[in-house]
Amino acid sequence: xxxxxxxxxxxxxxxxxxxxxxxxxxxxxxxxxxxxxxxxxxxxxxxxxxxxxxxxxxxxxxxxxxxxxxxxxxxxxxxxxxxxxxxxxxxxxxxxxxxxxxxxxxxxxxxxxxxxxxxxxxxxxxxxxxxxxxxxxxxxxxxxxxxxxxxxxxxxxxxxxxxxxxxxxxxxxxxxxxxxxxxxxxxxxxxxxxxxxxxxxxxxxxxxxxxxxxxxxxxxxxxxxxxxxxxxxxxxxxxxxxxxxxxxxxxxxxxxxxxxxxxxxxxxxxxxxxxxxxxxxxxxxxxxxxxxxxxxxxxxxxxxxxxxxxxxxxxxxxxxxxxxxxxxxxxxxxxxxxxxxx
Numbered sequence: 001x002x003x004x005x006x007x008x009x010x011x012x013x014x015x016x017x018x019x020x021x022x023x024x025x026x027x028x029x030x031x032x033x034x035x036x037x038x039x040x041x042x043x044x045x046x047x048x049x050x051x052x053x054x055x056x057x058x059x060x061x062x063x064x065x066x067x068x069x070x071x072x073x074x075x076x077x078x079x080x081x082x083x084x085x086x087x088x089x090x091x092x093x094x095x096x097x098x099x100x101x102x103x104x105x106x107x108x109x110x111x112x113x114x115x116x117x118x119x120x121x122x123x124x125x126x127x128x129x130x131x132x133x134x135x136x137x138x139x140x141x142x143x144x145x146x147x148x149x150x151x152x153x154x155x156x157x158x159x160x161x162x163x164x165x166x167x168x169x170x171x172x173x174x175x176x177x178x179x180x181x182x183x184x185x186x187x188x189x190x191x192x193x194x195x196x197x198x199x200x201x202x203x204x205x206x207x208x209x210x211x212x213x214x215x216x217x218x219x220x221x222x223x224x225x226x227x228x229x230x231x232x233x234x235x236x237x238x239x240x241x242x243x244x245x246x247x248x249x250x251x252x253x254x255x256x257x258x259x260x261x262x263x264x265x266x267x268x269x270x271x272x273x274x275x276x277x278x279x280x281x282x283x284x285x286x287x288x289x290x291x292x293x294x295x296x297x298x299x300x301x302x303x304x305x306x307x308x309x310x311x312x313x314x315x316x317x318x319x320x321x322x323x324x325x326x327x328x329x330x331x332x333x334x335x336x337x338x339x340x341x342x
Contacts, residue, residue, distance in 0.1 A: 005072045007292070007329035011042060012065040018056055027323040029066065029084040033298040033316065034177035035168060038107035040066050040087050045100045062089045063182075064105040068323055070294060082294035084321070086182040108164065108180050109139050118160040126153055128174050132185055135163055141183050148176050148189035151270065154263035173260075175274030179299070188299070190277075194315050194338045199295050202288070203306040208330065211288035213310045220283045223250025223342075226272040228262040249273050250342050273342040284337035286314055292321055292329035302335070312337045 009027050011020035026043040042064075064087045070080040087105030094101050108114060123131060127150040136144045151174065158166045164180070171178040171187060179186040204211070230243040247265050248255070249272045258275060262268035286304065296302065300316050316335040323329050 003072045003076050005070070007073075007323050008069045008071065009323055010067040010069060012063075013058065014063050015065065025325055027066070027068070028320060029068075029322075030318065030320045031084075031298040032179070032318050034179055035172075037180055038085060038087070040064065040084060040105045042066075042103045042105075043100065044103075046098055058089060058092060058103055060089055060092065063087070064089050064103070066105075068292075068294065068321065068329070070292075070329065080294055082321070088182060107182050109141075109182060112139055113162075114139055115162050115164045118162055119158055119166070120160050121158040123156045123158070124154065126156070127151065128153070128170060128176060128187065131156075131170065132167065132187055135167060136185055138163070141185060143184040145184065145186045146188075147192050148187065151266070153267065172278070173271050173274060175270055175277065190315065191341050193299050194301065194313075194341075196301055198303045198313065199297075199300040200293055201303045201305060202290065203304070206290055208289045208291070211286070213284075213286050213307075215284045215309075216282060217254075220254065220280050221250070221256040221276050222252060222254045223248060224256040224258055224272040224276050226258040226260060226262070226268050228260055228268050247272075250276060277341045280339060280341075281317075281336045283339060284312070285334070286310070286337070287332070287334040289330060289332050292323075292331045294321075296331060296333060301338070302333070314338065 009021060009024050010017075011024060013020060020042065023044055024042055025045050028041045030039045032038055066084040066087065068082040068084065070078070070082065072078055073080050085107055087107050088109060089103060089105045091104035092101070093104075129144075129146050129150050132144050132146065135141075153170075153174075156170060161169070167185075168178055175189065176187050177190055179188075225246060225248045227244055227246045230245045232242050245265070245268070247268055249269050256272075256276060256279065258272055260268070260271050262271060296316060296319055298316055298319050302314050302316060304310050304312060304314065314335040314337050316333055318334045320332045321329070322331065
């Protein structure tokens with residue numbers, strides 16, 4: 001007799017089992033590739049919410065550690081572990097009727113000043129990796145994972161920005177992408193990730209009926225022209241004005257015009273290419289719902305086949321994994337078809 005596949009969840013509060021796991025009704029974990037923190041939402045309903053009044057009081061700024069266990073998932077007797085990650089509990093909602101409680105967590109050190117305190121600082125002759133290393137040390141994170149080139153930035157201003165916003169901003173301008181975990185930072189070049197192999201393959205029969213494919217020309221570009229201010233003239237050269245320098249990457253017919261601060265032509269071109277590549281990610285996009293797969297995560301590559309013009313290799317930007325008593329383990333996936341970057 002073949003055992004049925006099913007999923008269970010393990011939720012630790014400050015590293016301990018306090019009864020959350022057995023009473024959980026629904027779990028939703030959203031895994032983002034860059035720019036937005038990962039999130040988890042835990043739902044408790046009906047009589048299983050009674051413990052919130054009498055036995056245990058979850059509090060904001062405490063730690064959640066969430067794992068999905070998959071039983072008999074691919075083969076009878078299998079036990080697969082999908083560790084969603086560690087989160088800071090940042091939101092509690094009680095509602096009724098029927099009685100319900102939703103606990104939410106984010107994958108950033110929310111209890112610290114990472115996302116709240118604006119800071120002004122000038123950085124000179126520094127690499128993105130060096131900036132990230134300082135942030136990791138500042139907030140007591142354990143690791144920095146960095147995949148990409150290390151170009152020297154002559155000058156960069158952190159002007160009344162939180163460390164979180166500043167790091168996202170400088171990564172974007174340098175053509176890099178940032179994923180923030182509770183205890184670590186990951187900075188990567190998508191081109192490196194896009195060149196990796198395929199994690200999973202899908203055809204239309206694998207979808208649960210909800211899917212969408214879109215190809216658009218609007219907001220995509222074949223090149224860019226970027227204008228930036230040249231070096232300031234020496235004071236002794238009176239009457240000589242600071243020049244506006246213009247450079248182009250790629251070529252027509254669809255050029256994006258950019259005005260940005262840059263210290264030299266190399267940095268200006270990096271900024272322009274990064275902007276073009278980000279905009280062109282929307283050129284061909286896919287989204288679908290399917291049976292859950294712990295191997296499908298944000299930043300992995302998947303393949304569509306047997307679907308004609310939809311076929312191809314796609315980078316996963318977002319994967320939401322859901323465990324529910326009514327529908328089991330499912331996921332929603334969205335991404336873009338991998339293209340030749342500038």
